[in-house]
Every structure is written in C-alpha cells, then in structure tokens.
Amino acid sequence: xxxxxxxxxxxxxxxxxxxxxxxxxxxxxxxxxxxxxxxxxxxxxxxxxxxxxxxxxxxxxxxxxxxxxxxxxxxxxxxxxxxxxxxxxxxxxxxxxxxxxxxxxxxxxxxxxxxxxxxxxxxxxxxxxxxxxxxxxxxxxxxxxxxxxxxxxxxxxxxxxxxxxxxxxxxxxxxxxxxxxxxxxxxxxxxxxxxxxxxxxxxxxxxxxxxxxxxxxxxxxxxxxxxxxxxxxxxxxxxxxxxxxxxxxxxxxxxxxxxxxxxxxxxxxxxxxxxxxxxxxxxxxxxxxxxxxxxxxxxxxxxxxxxxxxxxxxxxxxxxxxxxxxxxxxxxxxxxxxxxxxxxxxxxxxxxxxxxxxxxxxx
Amino acid sequence: xxxxxxxxxxxxxxxxxxxxxxxxxxxxxxxxxxxxxxxxxxxxxxxxxxxxxxxxxxxxxxxxxxxxxxxxxxxxxxxxxxxxxxxxxxxxxxxxxxxxxxxxxxxxxxxxxxxxxxxxxxxxxxxxxxxxxxxxxxxxxxxxxxxxxxxxxxxxxxxxxxxxxxxxxxxxxxxxxxxxxxxxxxxxxxxxxxxxxxxxxxxxxxxxxxxxxxxxxxxxxxxxxxxxxxxxxxxxxxxxxxxxxxxxxxxxxxxxxxxxxx
Amino acid sequence: xxxxxxxxxxxxxxxxxxxxxxxxxxxxxxxxxxxxxxxxxxxxxxxxxxxxxxxxxxxxxxxxxxxxxxxxxxxxxxxxxxxxxxxxxxxxxxxxxxxxxxxxxxxxxxxxxxxxxxxxxxxxxxxxxxxxxxxxxxxxxxxxxxxxxxxxxxxxxxxxxxxxxxxxxxxxxxxxxxxxxxxxxxxxxxxxxxxxxxxxxxxxxxxxxxxxxxxxxxxxxxxxxxxxxxxxxxxxxxxxxxxxxxxxxxxxxxxxxxxxxxxxxxxxxxxxxxxxxxxxxxxxxxxxxxxxxxxxxxxxxxxxxxxx
Numbered sequence: 001x002x003x004x005x006x007x008x009x010x011x012x013x014x015x016x017x018x019x020x021x022x023x024x025x026x027x028x029x030x031x032x033x034x035x036x037x038x039x040x041x042x043x044x045x046x047x048x049x050x051x052x053x054x055x056x057x058x059x060x061x062x063x064x065x066x067x068x069x070x071x072x073x074x075x076x077x078x079x080x081x082x083x084x085x086x087x088x089x090x091x092x093x094x095x096x097x098x099x100x101x102x103x104x105x106x107x108x109x110x111x112x113x114x115x116x117x118x119x120x121x122x123x124x125x126x127x128x129x130x131x132x133x134x135x136x137x138x139x140x141x142x143x144x145x146x147x148x149x150x151x152x153x154x155x156x157x158x159x160x161x162x163x164x165x166x167x168x169x170x171x172x173x174x175x176x177x178x179x180x181x182x183x184x185x186x187x188x189x190x191x192x193x194x195x196x197x198x199x200x201x202x203x204x205x206x207x208x209x210x211x212x213x214x215x216x217x218x219x220x221x222x223x224x225x226x227x228x229x230x231x232x233x234x235x236x237x238x239x240x241x242x243x244x245x246x247x248x249x250x251x252x253x254x255x256x257x258x259x260x261x262x263x264x265x266x267x268x269x270x271x272x273x274x275x276x277x278x279x280x281x282x283x284x285x286x287x288x289x290x291x292x293x294x295x296x297x298x299x300x301x302x303x304x305x306x307x308x309x310x311x312x313x314x315x316x317x318x319x320x321x322x323x324x325x326x327x328x329x330x331x332x333x334x335x336x337x338x339x340x341x342x343x344x345x346x347x348x349x350x351x352x353x354x355x356x357x358x359x360x361x362x363x
Numbered sequence: 364x365x366x367x368x369x370x371x372x373x374x375x376x377x378x379x380x381x382x383x384x385x386x387x388x389x390x391x392x393x394x395x396x397x398x399x400x401x402x403x404x405x406x407x408x409x410x411x412x413x414x415x416x417x418x419x420x421x422x423x424x425x426x427x428x429x430x431x432x433x434x435x436x437x438x439x440x441x442x443x444x445x446x447x448x449x450x451x452x453x454x455x456x457x458x459x460x461x462x463x464x465x466x467x468x469x470x471x472x473x474x475x476x477x478x479x480x481x482x483x484x485x486x487x488x489x490x491x492x493x494x495x496x497x498x499x500x501x502x503x504x505x506x507x508x509x510x511x512x513x514x515x516x517x518x519x520x521x522x523x524x525x526x527x528x529x530x531x532x533x534x535x536x537x538x539x540x541x542x543x544x545x546x547x548x549x550x551x552x553x554x555x556x557x558x559x560x561x562x563x564x565x566x567x568x569x570x571x572x573x574x575x576x577x578x579x580x581x582x583x584x585x586x587x588x589x590x591x592x593x594x595x596x597x598x599x600x601x602x603x604x605x606x607x608x609x610x611x612x613x614x615x616x617x618x619x620x621x622x623x624x625x
Numbered sequence: 626x627x628x629x630x631x632x633x634x635x636x637x638x639x640x641x642x643x644x645x646x647x648x649x650x651x652x653x654x655x656x657x658x659x660x661x662x663x664x665x666x667x668x669x670x671x672x673x674x675x676x677x678x679x680x681x682x683x684x685x686x687x688x689x690x691x692x693x694x695x696x697x698x699x700x701x702x703x704x705x706x707x708x709x710x711x712x713x714x715x716x717x718x719x720x721x722x723x724x725x726x727x728x729x730x731x732x733x734x735x736x737x738x739x740x741x742x743x744x745x746x747x748x749x750x751x752x753x754x755x756x757x758x759x760x761x762x763x764x765x766x767x768x769x770x771x772x773x774x775x776x777x778x779x780x781x782x783x784x785x786x787x788x789x790x791x792x793x794x795x796x797x798x799x800x801x802x803x804x805x806x807x808x809x810x811x812x813x814x815x816x817x818x819x820x821x822x823x824x825x826x827x828x829x830x831x832x833x834x835x836x837x838x839x840x841x842x843x844x845x846x847x848x849x850x851x852x853x854x855x856x857x858x859x860x861x862x863x864x865x866x867x868x869x870x871x872x873x874x875x876x877x878x879x880x881x882x883x884x885x886x887x888x889x890x891x892x893x894x895x896x897x898x899x900x901x902x903x904x905x906x907x908x909x910x911x912x913x914x915x916x917x918x919x920x921x922x923x924x925x926x927x928x929x930x931x932x933x
C-alpha cells in the first residue's frame with residue numbers, strides 16, 4: 001500500500017524578516033501585561049499629575065494674558081508665594097524670582113519669551129523628575145519582574161528559541177514592552193503637557209518659542225528609560241521567581257536613595273559643623289537655593305547646589321542628567337559622574353542579560 | 364489518635380525551621396550579605412565625606428535610618444510578604460492547608476522565620492557598621508540597636524502579614540504601600556493615628572535611650588512620644604499580637620480556588 | 626463518612642459544583658469526570674480547603690473547613706505538581722507529618738516508612754527539582770499517607786506517569802484501599818475500575834451517575850452508541866440493521882451507514898456475520914466511542930434531554 005506524503009508542507013507565502021519577532025514579542029507582552037488591573041490603574045494614575053501641572057501652565061499663561069506677569073514676578077522676587085496652583089506655586093515663584101534676578105533683556109517681549117522658556121522648562125522638568133519618575137519605578141516594578149523570570153519558570157524559552165528568534169530579538173522585544181510603557185507614562189504626558197501649554201497660551205507663536213521642549217522631553221525620557229529598563233530586565237533574567245526580581249528592583253531604588261540621603265546629610269552636617277570643612281562653596285552654588293525643604297522645587301532643578309552623590313542613586317543620577325538636557329546645569333563635575341554611573345548600569349545590565357538569555361540554550 | 368501528637372506551638376516552630384531552611388539558598392544568602400554590608404558601606408562613605416565632621420549622635424541617627432528602618436523593612440519585605448504566595452506558586456498550599464492548624468502555623472511560623480532571618484542579618488549589620496564608625500560607647504549602642512532591631516522586625520513582620528494574606532499575589536507591592544502609608548506617613552503625623560505605628564515607638568525609644576530628649580529642637584518633639592520605654596515595648600507587643608491575630612483570622616477564612624495554584 | 630447535601634460551590638459566576646447530594650461510606654471510591662468537571666472542587670470541599678456556597682458538607686460527621694479534628698484524619702494528595710526546588714522528599718514528608726501533629730522523632734520515622742512504601746527511599750535525599758514527575762508524584766503520595774490518616778484523598782494521582790510507574794502506583798493505592806478509606810479522582814475509567822471502588826461520575830459540576838464499577842460499566846454498555854460501517858451496499862445494510870433489531874436509528878452518509886443502538890457490541894457481532902451471509906461487501910467497521918469521554922458526552926446529552 002503506497003504511503004501518502006503527509007509531511008511538512010512549506011509555507012508558500014512571504015515570511016516576515018527575523019527582526020519582526022521583536023514586534024511580536026512586544027505586542028504579545030503588552031497585551032498580557034495589560035490584563036493586569038493594577039497596571040491599568042497605575043497607568044491611569046500616571047496621567048493624573050499631568051492635569052495638575054497643566055493647571056500651572058494655564059495659571060502662568062493666564063497671568064501673561066491678563067498682564068499680571070510683572071506684578072507676579074515682583075511678588076516672587078520679594079519671596080512671596082503664588083496662590084492658586086498649590087505647591088507648584090512655589091516652583092513658579094522660585095522660577096519667576098530667578099528670572100527677575102538674572103534677566104537682562106532689551107524689550108518686554110524678549111523678557112516674556114525668556115521667562116516663559118524658563119517657567120515651562122522648570123515645570124516640565126519637575127513633572128518628569130518628581131511624579132513621573134517615581135510612578136515609572138512603580139509601574140516597571142509591576143511589569144518587568146515577570147517578563148523574563150516568567151519565561152524561565154515556565155521554560156517558555158524553549159518555545160522562543162526553537163523558532164527563528166535570536167537572543168537579540170528576544171531582548172529587544174522585552175525592552176520594547178517596557179519602552180512602550182515608559183513612553184506612555186513619561187513621553188506622551190510630557191508632550192501632552194507642552195501641547196496643553198500651547199493651547200492655553202495667547203498665540204501659536206508660543207509653540208515656535210518653545211519648540212525644543214518636546215524634543216528635550218523625549219531625550220530626557222530616553223535617559224530615564226534605557227538604564228531603568230535594562231536594569232529591570234537584568235534582574236528579571238537572574239531568577240525564576242519574579243518576586244525576587246521585584247524585590248531587587250524596589251530595594252535598589254530604596255537603598256540607593258537612602259545611601260544618597262545619608263551622604264548628602266553627612267555633607268550638610270560637615271558644611272555646618274565647626275569640625276568639618278565646608279563642602280559647598282560659592283562656585284558650586286551659582287544660583288540661590290529654593291525655599292527650604294521644597295522637594296518639588298529641587299526636582300525642578302531650582303537647587304543649584306552640586307549634588308556630589310547623585311551618581312550613587314539611579315533616581316538622582318537620572319534627575320541630574322535630565323536637568324542637563326533641559327539646560328539647567330551644565331557643569332561637567334555635576335553631570336559627568338551621573339552619566340558615567342548610568343552608562344555603567346546600562347552596560348552591566350546588558351552584559352547580564354546577554355549572559356542569562358544565552359544560558360538556558362547552552363544548558 | 365496517637366499519643367505523641369503535638370499542638371499549634373510545635374507546628375509554628377516546624378514551619379519556622381522549614382522556612383529558614385528554604386532561605387538557605389545562594390541567592391537569598393547573597394541578598395542577606397548585601398543587606399549586612401550596605402549600612403557599613405554607607406557609614407564608611409559618610410564618615411569620609413564629612414571628613415570627621417560627624418558627631419557620635421549624628422552617626423547613631425544615620426545608623427538608625429539604615430538598620431532598624433531600611434535593612435529591617437527590606438528584609439521583611441522579601442521574607443514575610445510571600446508567606447502565602449510562595450505556597451501557591453510552589454503547589455504546596457493544599458498540602459499545608461489540609462493539615463490541622465496548617466494555615467495558622469504557616470502564617471505565624473513564617474512570621475517567626477522572617478523575624479529571625481531579618482533580625483540576625485540586621486544585628487550582624489549593626490556590629491559591622493559599629494566597627495567602621497566612631498560612635499561612642501559602641502557596646503551599649505550595639506545593645507540598644509539589637510533591641511530596636513528586634514522590635515522593628517517583630518512589629519513590621521506582623522504588619523506585612525496583612526497584605527500577605529489579603530493580596531498574596533501582589534503582597535510585595537501592597538506591603539511597600541502599607542509600609543509607606545502606615546509607617547512613614549501615619550507614623551509622622553503627630554496625632555492619635557501614629558500611636559498604632561512601630562516607627563513612632565522606635566523613634567521614641569531611640570531618643571529616650573540616647574538621652575536626646577533635651578537636645579531635640581522643639582518642632583521635632585512632636586515626632587516622639589515621651590512615654591516610658593516599657594510602654595513603647597508593650598505597645599509594639601500589643602500591636603504585633605493584634606496584627607497577627609487579624610491576619611490569622613483572615614487566612615482562616617480565605618479560600619484559594621485550584622486555579623490560583625500555579 | 627462523607628456527606629454532601631445539596632452542595633453548590635461558585636467562584637464568582639463560575640460553577641464549581643452544582644447541587645451535589647451524595648453520601649460516601651467507608652471504603653474506596655472513584656470520582657470520574659473530564660477536565661473541568663468539578664472533581665478538584667469536590668475534593669477541595671471534602672478536604673476542608675473550600676466552603677460550599679450553598680448546602681452542607683460533612684466529613685466524619687463534622688464540617689471539614691478549618692476543623693483540626695477532621696483534618697487530622699485526612700491525607701490529601703493534590704493534582705498540582707510539587708515545585709519546591711530545594712526541599713528533599715524526606716524533608717518534605719517529615720514537614721507534613723510534623724504539621725499533622727507528630728513529634729520530631731515520630732515524624733522522621735513515619736516519613737522514612739512512607740517513602741519506603743512508595744519506593745522513594747533511594748531518592749529521599751535528592752532535591753525535589755531533580756526528580757522526575759513520577760518521583761515527585763510518589764513524594765506527594767508519601768506525604769498523604771505518612772501520618773496514617775483514616776481517609777486518603779488523591780486527585781489525579783497517576784497523571785503524567787509512564788505505564789510502568791502507573792501500574793506500580795495503582796497496585797500501591799489498591800493496597801491502601803484495604804486498610805483505610807480512599808477517594809481517587811481521575812478522568813480514566815480503567816484506572817479507577819482497577820481499584821474495585823464505588824464510582825461517582827461528575828460532569829459540568831453535577832453528579833450525573835453513581836454506583837459500583839459493574840453498575841457503571843453496565844451503564845456504559847447500556848448507553849446508546851453509534852457504530853459506523855462502510856459498505857458497498859449501504860441501503861441493503863441499513864435494511865439489515867433494522868431486521869437485526871435493537872436499533873434506535875440509522876442514517877446513510879455516502880458509503881457509511883451510522884447505526885445508533887443500545888447494544889453496540891452485540892450488534893456489530895451479529896451484523897457482520899449476517900452481512901457476509903447476505904453477500905454484502907463491508908469495508909470498515911468503527912465501533913462506538915467507548916472511551917470515558919464518549920460516555921461523558923452521552924451522559925451530558927442524556928441530562929440535557931437530547932435524544933441519542
């Protein structure tokens with residue numbers, strides 16, 4: 001009896017190139033992650049600060065529209081607060097006070113443009129550094145730990161690597177999942193905030209005056225995204241238990257923050273102690289510090305003191321580099337150490353990922 | 364029924380020893396080692412940064428933030444939070460839940476293991492940190508920190524038992540939230556609400572035992588409770604008992620469908 | 626020993642078991658049902674892991690949920706695989722025996738004895754993660770019996786085992802049935818049949834049939850089955866089928882004659898002989914689906930009132 005040929009039937013259509021696997025892994029991962037109620041709630045929460053900040057843009061532009069900018073600036077220069085925008089009033093006050101103190105402009109129009117640029121920059125920077133960076137750490141902590149550890153636990157890597165999917169496509173696909181989340185939490189709200197500012201301003205010329213801010217926001221998001229995504233995935237690749245990866249993620253942020261706070265406190269104590277040598281001198285403090293203890297003003301880059309220990313904490317390192325991107329602080333000794341630490345984090349995480357993702361296949 | 368049957372305390376001890384045995388893996392030991400070395404590293408760096416400008420009191424304050432607060436909280440997050448989730452993931456929940464007093468023994472035993480593991484790591488961290496600092500009377504300060512570590516571990520492990528039984532699959536994130544809201548938000552509100560927090564008790568004991576009451580600025584006095592030390596210890600004991608009892612009561616009633624086991 | 630009285634268990638809007646009333650006395654019982662039928666939910670109710678949404682569950686005369694007196698007398702082997710990576714079978718079984726209330730020395734002795742019974746002594750000190758599924762299954766079984774319970778409940782105990790391991794464990798479990806009460810849940814009739822147990826069939830959360838093994842087999846035999854016969858003369862064969870009798874219905878699909886009959890085995894025997902006698906040319910005879918899945922399908926249709 002002749003046997004029928006029922007073997008593999010080749011696909012007659014056009015196969016997608018290997019790099020398309022990145023998109024498949026990313027979209028599937030996002031679809032799975034989106035099933036989590038907690039993620040959906042966190043993403044919703046992540047957009048709420050944008051409303052708060054948008055109100056501040058509106059308050060500023062309303063003041064400009066109503067010709068109250070001069071009186072507001074004078075009030076800020078005298079140390080008064082600006083009501084009506086909550087704690088952002090302090091940021092605005094500090095920024096306007098700074099603008100008044102440093103500005104030397106030929107015309108009122110030029111002064112307005114410079115002031116607007118300064119206010120918008122500080123508000124956007126404060127938005128990205130304070131609520132969004134923290135929310136991003138929480139959201140990535142919800143999603144990232146299970147991305148690779150789940151595959152290790154379920155031995156799903158067998159499914160991946162018996163397809164024409166390479167290590168690079170796998171890692172890029174996983175990164176794309178987190179990159180999309182980063183974009184939704186930081187880039188899109190920042191751009192939406194800028195657009196909202198343009199829409200509540202008196203003229204579309206404002207967009208031309210501040211055209212660089214969305215680009216800086218994108219660059220600042222990339223600075224935030226790359227090391228944090230790589231670090232989160234590296235932790236995820238090191239264990240089959242996602243909660244260990246989750247703990248390592250949160251513990252890194254917490255421990256580094258605590259170390260940074262302890263060392264900054266030590267610097268402060270030394271600076272004010274008659275036993276110690278003053279660490280901060282005039283050269284390191286070109287601008288007047290913000291109102292005491294105001295964390296949001298510090299997030300806006302209004303604290304001009306050199307952060308010696310920023311390199312030790314991912315949050316602070318990212319903040320300093322973002323400040324440089326937004327034109328706040330360009331001193332090399334302020335920026336270089338955090339840049340180096342972020343580069344080291346990224347490189348080490350990439351190496352760990354490359355080693356771990358190859359490991360199951362080698363075994 | 365066999366004559367050599369034992370009760371709940373023996374079951375709790377059995378679970379505690381079993382959980383401690385499970386913790387003796389390389390990844391867990393590495394994490395514990397990092398937790399042990401971290402405070403000493405920070406204190407060493409802080410001392411050098413301040414170039415001798417850190418007084419003994421300031422060093423003690425820093426060490427308090429590092430060990431009874433940070434190290435203990437982080438250690439308990441990784442040991443206490445997965446009390447139930449671990450069993451569900453490993454497929455062992457059904458085995459334990461069908462033992463007499465299995466649920467209670469699991470929760471209280473895991474609490475005990477978390478306290479022992481984290482407490483030991485924190486005490487070793489204290490010894491190491493004291494060795495690299497210039498704190499006066501290091502032995503007395505070390506003993507004080509051992510007591511603070513014990514209270515911190517006992518009370519906060521009981522606090523984390525609640526999210527561990529209510530939201531086992533999200534226990535870590537829930538515990539971070541509970542820790543922040545209860546210990547670091549409510550704990551710093553100078554009102555009735557902070558009486559039910561461990562952080563107020565620890566701060567107050569620190570100030571009392573270090574003799575800082577008179578040195579504290581007036582505005583900082585709001586953040587401590589000037590009651591005698593024994594009352595703070597009793598408060599932590601009562602809080603621990605109540606939290607554990609609530610967690611046990613919740614776990615006693617919880618049902619996990621077969622699909623919850625991975 | 627076990628009594629369920631109009632028990633319903635809901636998971637939100639999903640039905641686990643639906644209005645189940647049954648009494649299981651001492652001895653061995655098999656719980657049959659396809660995947661998702663409600664077997665594990667049933668066992669969860671009996672072993673005190675779940676509370677019924679409606680109705681009452683009694684084991685040894687008491688409600689089992691959170692009842693140490695009842696739990697002390699039950700040994701449970703769940704279906705889920707044991708994924709504890711670093712623990713050894715000896716440590717695991719000893720742990721469970723200690724939780725059952727035995728002293729350390731007694732727990733060790735009982736653990737060793739139980740591991741010997743299931744044939745796992747040689748691997749007792751190897752981490753569970755290094756053992757095969759069959760060996761982990763043995764470890765779970767050892768954990769279920771080491772504390773000498775009066776009732777042993779096994780959920781799919783033979784899943785994932787090779788035929789040799791399966792045979793060994795069936796023999797072992799059959800031995801337990803002589804000294805204690807047993808409930809074995811499975812979707813394979815022949816495994817449960819070999820235990821000489823009373824059977825209960827559960828489908829869609831409902832208890833659709835119960836009785837001895839012979840009764841269930843009789844039910845199986847009595848249920849109408851479809852026999853498909855390919856024949857060069859389908860119409861003639863259809864006529865022959867009606868003449869044989871005991872036929873519920875016949876339909877012709879091309880060269881295939883599908884006959885629904887209450888006695889498929891007997892019908893096939895007679896039909897083939899008479900067809901050959903009458904000179905009909907038979908190409909293929911496919912008997913009714915006698916697998917448990919086929920029987921389940923029949924029972925579902927029966928309970929829905931759909932004619933076979």
